[in-house]
Amino acid sequence: MRRILGSVMVVAFFVFLLTSFYAKAAEAAAPAPAAPAAPAAAAPAPAKAGALEANPAAAAPAGEPAMAHGGGQSFIDIVKAGGPVGMFIWFLLFGNMVAFFYFMSDCAMIVRVKRVMPTTLVEKVTQAMEEGDVFKALKHCEDEPGPLANVLSAGFANVDQGFETIQDMVSKAAEMESEKLSSRVTYLNVVSNIGPLLGLLGTVHGMIFAFNTLAGTQAGAAQQAMLALNIAESLYCTATGLLEAIPALAGFYFFKNRATRIVLGMEALTLDLIKSLRNVEVVSE
Numbered sequence: 001m002r003r004i005l006g007s008v009m010v011v012a013f014f015v016f017l018l019t020s021f022y023a024k025a026a027e028a029a030a031p032a033p034a035a036p037a038a039p040a041a042a043a044p045a046p047a048k049a050g051a052l053e054a055n056p057a058a059a060a061p062a063g064e065p066a067m068a069h070g071g072g073q074s075f076i077d078i079v080k081a082g083g084p085v086g087m088f089i090w091f092l093l094f095g096n097m098v099a100f101f102y103f104m105s106d107c108a109m110i111v112r113v114k115r116v117m118p119t120t121l122v123e124k125v126t127q128a129m130e131e132g133d134v135f136k137a138l139k140h141c142e143d144e145p146g147p148l149a150n151v152l153s154a155g156f157a158n159v160d161q162g163f164e165t166i167q168d169m170v171s172k173a174a175e176m177e178s179e180k181l182s183s184r185v186t187y188l189n190v191v192s193n194i195g196p197l198l199g200l201l202g203t204v205h206g207m208i209f210a211f212n213t214l215a216g217t218q219a220g221a222a223q224q225a226m227l228a229l230n231i232a233e234s235l236y237c238t239a240t241g242l243l244e245a246i247p248a249l250a251g252f253y254f255f256k257n258r259a260t261r262i263v264l265g266m267e268a269l270t271l272d273l274i275k276s277l278r279n280v281e282v283v284s285e
Contacts, residue, residue, distance in 0.1 A: 078236055081229050082205060089202045093240050096194050100248050103187040107255040110184055116177075116262050117148045117269065125152060129273055134159050137273075147177040148266050155274045166274055174267040181259040185252060192248035199241020206234030 079090050109115070121144045128137035138156040141149040154173035155166045210230035213223060 075236070078229065078233050082202075082209070082233050086202065086205055086209075086233060089198060089205060089237065093195075093198050093202070093237065093244070096191055096198060097240075097244050100188070100191045100195075100244055103184075103191060104248075104251050107185055107188065107251065111181060111255045111259050111262065113262055113265070116146065116181075117266055118144060118146060120144070121146070121148060122269070125273055147180070148270070150177060151266060151270050152273065155270060167271070170267065170270050170274065174263060174270065177266070178259070178263040181263065182256065185255045185259055188248050188252035188255065192245045192252060195241040195244035195248065197241070199238040199245075202237025202241070203234040206230050206232075206237065209233070 079087060082089070121140060124140040124144075125137045128134075128140060134156055138153060141153045141156065151170055151173040154169040158165050158169050207230070210227055213226045213230055
């Protein structure tokens, strides 16, 4: 339940950020309302006729720049303007975002004290050790498999090899469980690294289109509109990549530190539980 609620909160946060960003961008791209033209300004037509013809964008009525700029292109229009390559880059960006949500939820579910060190297992093993029944404690570990059970089993299974051997086996098992937890957390670091790279790829693609527009389109309102659209695509890709990378990197360090604390606590708890085995002698029946 917590995993679902956490995922919903993160998704809602990202949707809010993206919506706010794109709304601000669209508002900034919308043309300002033109002031009403003075009647006297239309009188000297012969003197300015050549200038108006040389610059069609300046000669256009107040409503035409809004048509040229589209009144602020929608996000879907910007994605489509990138062509097949641009749409594929956006597909990768959204796929990376889905991966971020998945691995963040996975870490929130797995990297927990109660998941790694179940309270019921600790109570059962503690009671068995107080009774001096090592094999009963080992049976409890086998009944409730998990990171703590694996570490305890490594120690209990070598009780006849001496206390130093038990400590070594516990340390090795704890190190192995630490690697397992770290491997799950590392995926968040991968997401945080891929996000900016995909954003940079989209930026480069958009700039290529922008310079191609400058080279292949005549100067005027149409060229300005296409150029602005290509630059907008570049900046949107960059922003989306950063919005993925920043929380992913923060989540990586958060869960990494949590996993380290949990593993250290698990190792300390294990050594505390097996300290009574220091002078134990195994008697075969």
